Amino acid sequence: MDYKEILAQxxxxxxxxxxxxxxxxxxxxxxxxxxxxxxARGFAIxxxxxxxxxxxxxxxxxxxxGKNVIRIxxxxxxxxxxxxxVIAALERELGIKMGESTSCGRxxxxxxECVGQCQGTPVITINGKPYTNVxxxxxxxxxxxxxxx
Amino acid sequence: xxxNINLTIDNIPVTVPKGSTILQAARQxxxxxxxxxxxxxxxxxxxxxxxxxxxEGSRLLQAACSQPAMEGMVVKTRTPKVIEARKTILELILAxxxxxxxxxxxNGNCELQDLAAEYFIRDNPxxxxxxxxxxxxxxxxxxxxPDKCILCRRCIDTCSVTQSVNALGLxxxxxETMVVPSMGLDLIDSPCVMCGQCIHACPVGAIGEVEEIDxxxxxxxxxxxxxxxxxxxxxxxxxxxEIGMQTGELPMDVFVAGLRQLGFDYVLHxxxxxxxxxxxxxxxxxxxxxxxxxxxxxxxxxxxxxxxCETYYPDLLDxxxxxxxxxxxxxxxxxxxxxxxxxxxxENIYSVSIMPCVAKKYEASRPEMDDSGYRDVDLVLTTRExxxxxxxxxxxxxxxxxSDFDSWMGAYTGAGVIFGASGGVMEAALRTVYEVVxxxxxxxxxxxxxxxxxxxxxxxxxxxxxxxxxxxANGLSNARILMDQVRNxxxxxxxxxxxxxPGGCIGGGGQPITKANTKRVERIEKIYAEDExxxxxxxxxxPEVKVLYDEFLHEPLGEKSHELLHTHYHAKNKKYL
Numbered sequence: 001m002d003y004k005e006i007l008a009q010x011x012x013x014x015x016x017x018x019x020x021x022x023x024x025x026x027x028x029x030x031x032x033x034x035x036x037x038x039x040a041r042g043f044a045i046x047x048x049x050x051x052x053x054x055x056x057x058x059x060x061x062x063x064x065x066g067k068n069v070i071r072i073x074x075x076x077x078x079x080x081x082x083x084x085x086v087i088a089a090l091e092r093e094l095g096i097k098m099g100e101s102t103s104c105g106r107x108x109x110x111x112x113e114c115v116g117q118c119q120g121t122p123v124i125t126i127n128g129k130p131y132t133n134v135x136x137x138x139x140x141x142x143x144x145x146x147x148x149x
Numbered sequence: 150x151x152x153n154i155n156l157t158i159d160n161i162p163v164t165v166p167k168g169s170t171i172l173q174a175a176r177q178x179x180x181x182x183x184x185x186x187x188x189x190x191x192x193x194x195x196x197x198x199x200x201x202x203x204x205e206g207s208r209l210l211q212a213a214c215s216q217p218a219m220e221g222m223v224v225k226t227r228t229p230k231v232i233e234a235r236k237t238i239l240e241l242i243l244a245x246x247x248x249x250x251x252x253x254x255x256n257g258n259c260e261l262q263d264l265a266a267e268y269f270i271r272d273n274p275x276x277x278x279x280x281x282x283x284x285x286x287x288x289x290x291x292x293x294x295p296d297k298c299i300l301c302r303r304c305i306d307t308c309s310v311t312q313s314v315n316a317l318g319l320x321x322x323x324x325e326t327m328v329v330p331s332m333g334l335d336l337i338d339s340p341c342v343m344c345g346q347c348i349h350a351c352p353v354g355a356i357g358e359v360e361e362i363d364x365x366x367x368x369x370x371x372x373x374x375x376x377x378x379x380x381x382x383x384x385x386x387x388x389x390x391e392i393g394m395q396t397g398e399l400p401m402d403v404f405v406a407g408l409r410q411l412g413f414d415y416v417l418h419x420x421x422x423x424x425x426x427x428x429x430x431x432x433x434x435x436x437x438x439x440x441x442x443x444x445x446x447x448x449x450x451x452x453x454x455x456x457x458c459e460t461y462y463p464d465l466l467d468x469x470x471x472x473x474x475x476x477x478x479x480x481x482x483x484x485x486x487x488x489x490x491x492x493x494x495x496e497n498i499y500s501v502s503i504m505p506c507v508a509k510k511y512e513a514s515r516p517e518m519d520d521s522g523y524r525d526v527d528l529v530l531t532t533r534e535x536x537x538x539x540x541x542x543x544x545x546x547x548x549x550x551x552s553d554f555d556s557w558m559g560a561y562t563g564a565g566v567i568f569g570a571s572g573g574v575m576e577a578a579l580r581t582v583y584e585v586v587x588x589x590x591x592x593x594x595x596x597x598x599x600x601x602x603x604x605x606x607x608x609x610x611x612x613x614x615x616x617x618x619x620x621x622a623n624g625l626s627n628a629r630i631l632m633d634q635v636r637n638x639x640x641x642x643x644x645x646x647x648x649x650x651p652g653g654c655i656g657g658g659g660q661p662i663t664k665a666n667t668k669r670v671e672r673i674e675k676i677y678a679e680d681e682x683x684x685x686x687x688x689x690x691x692p693e694v695k696v697l698y699d700e701f702l703h704e705p706l707g708e709k710s711h712e713l714l715h716t717h718y719h720a721k722n723k724k725y726l
Contacts (some may be wrong), residue, residue, distance in 0.1 A: 048331040052320065
């Protein structure tokens, strides 16, 4: 599906550009420049404003990134529970640093604030799905299912 | 029904119309409340918080710029709590500001610097954190220094609401927030038209004109160069503001004498080519009316407007008058006609224009502007830059005897003078076109309907039985309204004057920092007062323009005119609109 088709679905919705950006990002993993330009045209707002929306929300990325977005909670409870070790394990397993994407385009590593799963710290999410009580040893298993997909 | 509100501010009773803010009420009784993001001609933003006050019964401090006055309200603006809060707000803003005042273009004319002084900021407890953002010198007209930005968003308001250019927006959120050109690119890649209105909107030094004073100093010091200057119509009324005088106070002949003190070899006037523009553009209009040319015809004096048309209305470029702006007509003539008349080798002439405008810097740099065989205009300095030079040179204008303009391109009429105000080009054209068409002498030259800062003005004129409909817009959001009419085939007009800047050139991006439209109105009044005093007030009466046609151009729209005084426009094909 191209940007125009996705955008058309949300054009009549109040504040629809945010929904449209989510849909585009689900499809492409990030918001490509052409998508932001097309959204500005589609919603009849200046490019400067569409870009402002795309960069205001931390869940949107205007830079290319890996298809499977892994977010690690950097809030205090996860930090105390050992998020630092989980981060080290993820970086080691994927061979990238936080904020980077793997060269194969399969994974991206990002920080997030609390995702509301403090009963099972430390927490990571992959494409929005939470994994609780994550230990460094569990990382290879968790990643395995995404490596195949 | 009573539409008034009674309140007290610092124990002073105030009555204001319903809907007024605390800030407006305070100003009415002479109580000064500090502001940064507030701008008198813009919507309330309330993001800087420096205007906070105590309101009795309210637990939190209230922002005076946004809080409506209410019946019986008791406001305190000078309590220890208020002063402490304002100081902390200023300290936090300063902790994110480079504090590089001595090297700043706005040193001595900065709202943040003023407040830091007024609130005696001494030992800022917050650690200075510079963002380390690069400066943007991508345009030849204006620069951005985002490190100095205090995120008040006044520039965004001016760019998008007043001008509808939409070059600026926000990127990111929280501490990461930045004001950026479209898509975070360089200004030159955004739809920026270089009008420079953002410079006036900026309370600090985050945006300014590209300064080129050093180039002038080098030319003045070069014995082989004959440095010739032209002064734009809107400069004189405002230059006084740069040198401690009132608006319009510096007499023209003393201004000329001051320029001679700086070392200019010849002082000439853009008003001369403003009169010439009327001869060419007036005849172009008549030709289009008589021969079925593209109508409505748009004026083409304002380079910010030209950039806007090339950016947003490339389908309407045929409507633009082919006349170059007075600056560029001057440039093309000074190295041909004038050089010949003065017996000066054109390659030795260094042509400097003094402009109320930053887009003129870009216009002079356009590759096609070399019809004289040389760069037609070598250097463009703004009113502010000339003000800096005057201050640096220490000239005492109260002691200076006046001096006349030099010959052959220095004479002008009142019609040239009023080019500096919105509606002036139209009025000047009407004064001449009327007499050319009817063959009668115009009894009252004042077409007052064209005057004033109102966004869109329109009128009808009877020209020997033909009704000519005209419209005038200042500020590009007003221009957009007229352009959309033309694009949709709904424009009833024959002739449209557009000035990019609110109020016309008197409010140009190169003028002394203009904090409110009231200052623009004041300058407009001084322009028409100057016109009233001129012995000649119609462009076709300009004796030196007559000589120019007799000896050189021969006729308006003739071969020589087309070679030197007319131009073509190009679609900008900008991607990030």
